[in-house]
Amino acid sequence: MRKKAFLIAGLLVALLLAGVVSNFASGSPDGLDYAAREGCTFNADDEITGGACMAQREGEHQLGDSPLADYAIAGIDNEFLATGLSGVAGVLITFAIGGGLFWLLRRRDRASS
Amino acid sequence: MLSSYAGAMDTQAMHIANGIVDGPVSAIFLIVAAVGLAFCVWRAKLDLDDRLAPMAGLVAAFIFAVQMLNFQVLPGVSGHLLGGTLAVMLVGPYVGALCVATVLIVQCLLFADGGLTALGLNITNMALIGAAVAYVLVAALLRVLPRNPAGLGATALIASVAGVVLASMGFVVEYALGGTTELSIGAIAATMAGVHTLIGIGEGLIAAVTVVTVARVRPDLVYALRHFRRPVLAKAVIA
Numbered sequence: 001m002r003k004k005a006f007l008i009a010g011l012l013v014a015l016l017l018a019g020v021v022s023n024f025a026s027g028s029p030d031g032l033d034y035a036a037r038e039g040c041t042f043n044a045d046d047e048i049t050g051g052a053c054m055a056q057r058e059g060e061h062q063l064g065d066s067p068l069a070d071y072a073i074a075g076i077d078n079e080f081l082a083t084g085l086s087g088v089a090g091v092l093i094t095f096a097i098g099g100g101l102f103w104l105l106r107r108r109d110r111a112s113s
Numbered sequence: 114m115l116s117s118y119a120g121a122m123d124t125q126a127m128h129i130a131n132g133i134v135d136g137p138v139s140a141i142f143l144i145v146a147a148v149g150l151a152f153c154v155w156r157a158k159l160d161l162d163d164r165l166a167p168m169a170g171l172v173a174a175f176i177f178a179v180q181m182l183n184f185q186v187l188p189g190v191s192g193h194l195l196g197g198t199l200a201v202m203l204v205g206p207y208v209g210a211l212c213v214a215t216v217l218i219v220q221c222l223l224f225a226d227g228g229l230t231a232l233g234l235n236i237t238n239m240a241l242i243g244a245a246v247a248y249v250l251v252a253a254l255l256r257v258l259p260r261n262p263a264g265l266g267a268t269a270l271i272a273s274v275a276g277v278v279l280a281s282m283g284f285v286v287e288y289a290l291g292g293t294t295e296l297s298i299g300a301i302a303a304t305m306a307g308v309h310t311l312i313g314i315g316e317g318l319i320a321a322v323t324v325v326t327v328a329r330v331r332p333d334l335v336y337a338l339r340h341f342r343r344p345v346l347a348k349a350v351i352a
């Protein structure tokens with residue numbers, strides 16, 4: 001497989017995972033979140049009602065109002081679409097920023113200047 | 114008294130949030146993270162060439178995607194890949210740590226995942242500790258395990274479990290230094306180690322499948338196969 005084809009195939013897999021498969025991910029708290037909630041009791045709105053736990057003094061995210069906050073897209077109500085599109089956006093942005101950064105950092109053996 | 118708890122039901126919040134660890138300790142680890150990443154940038158320049166740079170961008174994008182895929186590890190508990198071992202095996206320790214850090218920064222700034230104040234903590238644990246542990250183990254295991262897909266996969270699995278558990282212990286240390294609630298550190302360490310062993314196994318399976326697949330298609334694109342094995346020596350032994 002040529003390298004360009006490999007990169008495109010890899011990117012397509014990532015887009016598929018973030019754009020579609022992400023909707024079937026588990027909604028349970030992850031390991032850290034689970035540990036942070038241990039010891040507290042929660043009501044139906046997920047507010048702490050008692051006990052002592054690490055999450056007790058957790059604060060809001062400073063950028064919680066950003067258009068992609070919480071892996072959704074502001075203004076899109078369909079959850080499946082919002083999660084998928086935010087995932088696609090995230091993969092493309094990460095590839096652009098990461099790839100761009102690494103391209104700038106790369107070693108140039110035959111310096112052109 | 115009710116205190117609102119941010120981002121739990123819409124459980125896409127996956128990293129340390131604001132307010133879990135206090136300001137001074139968060140600030141110290143922001144410096145730790147900055148120094149660590151600067152060191153990685155310096156060393157990564159030696160590794161990055163026209164071949165590795167686009168591959169590293171792909172690895173970062175792939176880790177972002179797979180981090181969205183929370184898998185169930187216990188009833189009511191999920192986990193997701195952190196990516197340290199996968200990145201180290203595909204693009205090397207220094208570029209690998211930068212890949213994970215890139216993902217964490219994008220998640221924090223654009224997806225409100227992982228507190229802005231907690232960014233140094235998250236980078237220290239997942240990018241620096243995760244990659245460092247993976248580097249040591251991958252380099253050691255590839256020298257002793259069989260040179261076949263099973264050996265490569267086992268390396269990914271073992272390094273992932275160790276990397277994820279030690280990254281979670283990084284959080285325990287940070288919480289012991291600056292936790293905002295008085296709680297038993299021993300109990301937190303036990304819970305974190307327990308669930309992260311399971312998460313590490315899940316991460317290890319994903320990393321093993323990914324690395325073995327890339328090694329089948331384009332072995333020359335797997336950093337670990339180029340640098341952590343000694344092909345010249347190997348040929349000498351076989352001959």
